[in-house]
Every structure is written in structure tokens, then in C-alpha cells.
Amino acid sequence: MNVIVCNTADEMDVIASKEFVDLISTKPNAILGLATGSTPIGLYKKLVQLHKDDKLDFSKVTTFNLDEYVGISQEHACSYHTFMHENLFKYVNLPKENINIPDGQAKNLEEECKKYDQKIEDAGGIDLQILGIGRNGHIGFNEPGTPFDAVTHIVTLDQGTREANSRFFNSxxxxxxxxxxxxxxxxxxxxxxxxxxxxxxxxxxxxxxxNGPVTPVVPASVLQLHPNATIILDKEAASRL
Known part of the structure; x- marks a missing residue:
């Protein structure tokens, strides 16, 4: 696990965006795993600017998002479909057919989860996955207690997660x-x-x-076991290290 502590959020975004440039320049048909929430917004702005500067071509890229809410439409202002469109997709030349986000309105949610994992496998797997982290250590919407062998699945959101995300909703x-x-x-x-x-x-x-034990109680701790995991932090997030 490689840990990088930055002086500013902008420095974090520059470092992360360089990983995208390096990957896509060597593998134009890269498979990207994308995240939502406040943390990656600065990164996506960097990627948009790099695209405008003709340094980043998304025309052969395929993306898979981590998650989506159940029960709200893709057009809802707070859906992750809308988030990705407004913060990245509408500004770059990523083909619509190459965008993959779970369908939270699917008639059969369990079948949707199986199909999503199959899509990732059929694409050849994800080359670069961006993650944020919840206050309780969740990654994606994998709340504390989620088994490490869980594949794409239906999640009941913790109250703390709903409270943290309520800033995007009216209540x-x-x-x-x-x-x-x-x-x-x-x-x-x-x-x-x-x-x-x-x-x-x-x-x-x-x-x-x-620094803690690898345990489902802190889902992100599993990253200690990944051979190519990098954690990029600002000073505040790194303050306890």
C-alpha cells in the first residue's frame, strides 16, 4: 500500500489525474472504475481539462461506476447517473454505450447485480479503480460487516451514510x-x-x-491486501497517521 500525503486538494487531484493519463496513453481502451461523492469532483475537473487540452482521449475507454441508489430515476438530480453526467461524461468524448452504472430501478435487482459483474468480466476487468471512503470506512456502498467475498449486491445503507449523503438531498x-x-x-x-x-x-x-487490522468492520482495510493500492490524502485526512 502506497500512501501519499498532499498539501492541498488540488495536488491530490493532479497526482490522481496523472495515473489516468499514464494508463490511457498506454492503453487507449482502458477500463475505468469510477466513484461519486464530493471527493472525486476535483479529479474529474482535471480530467475534463486534460481532455480539452487534447491530452486525454476517452473515445475507446469503458467505465464502470461503483454504485447507484435504489428507487430513484436515472434523471433524478441526486442519482449517480446524473452526478457522472454533470461532472464528467458530458464534457468528454466517452461513447454513451461504454458507460456502465448499476440500474437501481431494474425490475429484478438481484439479476441486475449478476449482469453487472458479468459485464465487468466480459470487458476484461477494471484497470484502474477510484475510491472514496465513508466515515465508517465503507468503500463503494459496502458498509461495515460486508463480507470480503461479496460481489455486486443490494445494500441497506447505514443511518450514518444516509445522514452524510443527505447534504445532496433536501432532507x-x-x-x-x-x-x-x-x-x-x-x-x-x-x-x-x-x-x-x-x-x-x-x-x-x-x-x-x-494501521488497523484487516477486518470487515472497516471495509477499506482490505486494501492492505491489494498489490497495487495507492491512498492519496490531504493533511487533514492524514492527521492521525
Whole structure:
């Protein structure tokens, strides 16, 4: 596990974006695993700028997002379909047919999960997976207690996760109680993983991820077992290290 502590959030985003440039320049048809939430927004802005500067071509890239809420439409302002469109997809030349996000409105959610894992396998697996981390150590929507061998599955969101995500909604009552999430096993199959964390409220989770035991109680701790995992932090998130 490689840990990088940065002075600013912008420095974090520059370092992470360089990994994308290096990958796509050597493998134009790269398979990218993408995350949502506040943390990767700066990274996506860097990728958009790199695309505009003709340094990053997404025309052969395929993407798989980590998760999506159950029970809200893809057009909902707080859906992760909308988030990705507004923060990255509409600004770059990524073919629509190469974008993959779990369908939280599928008639058969369990079948949707199986199909999603099969799509990833058929694509050849994820080359580079971006992760954020929840205050409770979750990655994707894999809450504490999720088995490490879990594949894409239906998740009941912890109250703390719903409270943290309520800032994107009008109230916590509007935050869905369930989501579809790429499983920990699915995430760990990625060739390379970058976890980014910003802010003092993530310091405890980061400490437990890096220095604590490898345990499902802290889902992100499993990254200690990955051969190519990099954790990029600002000083606040690294304050307990």
C-alpha cells in the first residue's frame, strides 16, 4: 500500500489525474472504475481539462461506476447517473454505450447485480479503480460487516451514510435506504486502486484503513491486501497517521 500525503486538494487531484493519463496513453481502451461523492469532483475537473487540452482521449475507454441508489430515476438530480453526467461524461468524448452504472430501478435487482459483474468480466476487468471512503470506512456502498467475498449486491445503507449523503438531498427523508454496490471482491479484482480522502472527518477511517487490522468492520482495510493500492490524502485526512 502506497500512501501519499498532499498539501492541498488540488495536488491530490493532479497526482490522481496523472495515473489516468499514464494508463490511457498506454492503453487507449482502458477500463475505468469510477466513484461519486464530493471527493472525486476535483479529479474529474482535471480530467475534463486534460481532455480539452487534447491530452486525454476517452473515445475507446469503458467505465464502470461503483454504485447507484435504489428507487430513484436515472434523471433524478441526486442519482449517480446524473452526478457522472454533470461532472464528467458530458464534457468528454466517452461513447454513451461504454458507460456502465448499476440500474437501481431494474425490475429484478438481484439479476441486475449478476449482469453487472458479468459485464465487468466480459470487458476484461477494471484497470484502474477510484475510491472514496465513508466515515465508517465503507468503500463503494459496502458498509461495515460486508463480507470480503461479496460481489455486486443490494445494500441497506447505514443511518450514518444516509445522514452524510443527505447534504445532496433536501432532507434525510429523501435519501434512499438501499443501493446497488460493486462488492469488495469485485473492487479488489481491479489491477490498480486509488483511494482518495479529504478532510478531518475521514481521519479516523483512514487510520483504521492503513494501521488497523484487516477486518470487515472497516471495509477499506482490505486494501492492505491489494498489490497495487495507492491512498492519496490531504493533511487533514492524514492527521492521525
Amino acid at each position: 434525510i427523508d429523501e435519501v434512499p435506504t438501499k443501493a446497488l454496490s460493486m462488492g469488495i471482491k469485485s473492487i479488489m479484482h481491479a489491477q490498480n486502486i486509488i483511494l482518495m480522502a479529504k478532510g478531518a472527518d475521514k481521519a479516523e477511517a483512514i487510520y483504521n484503513t492503513i
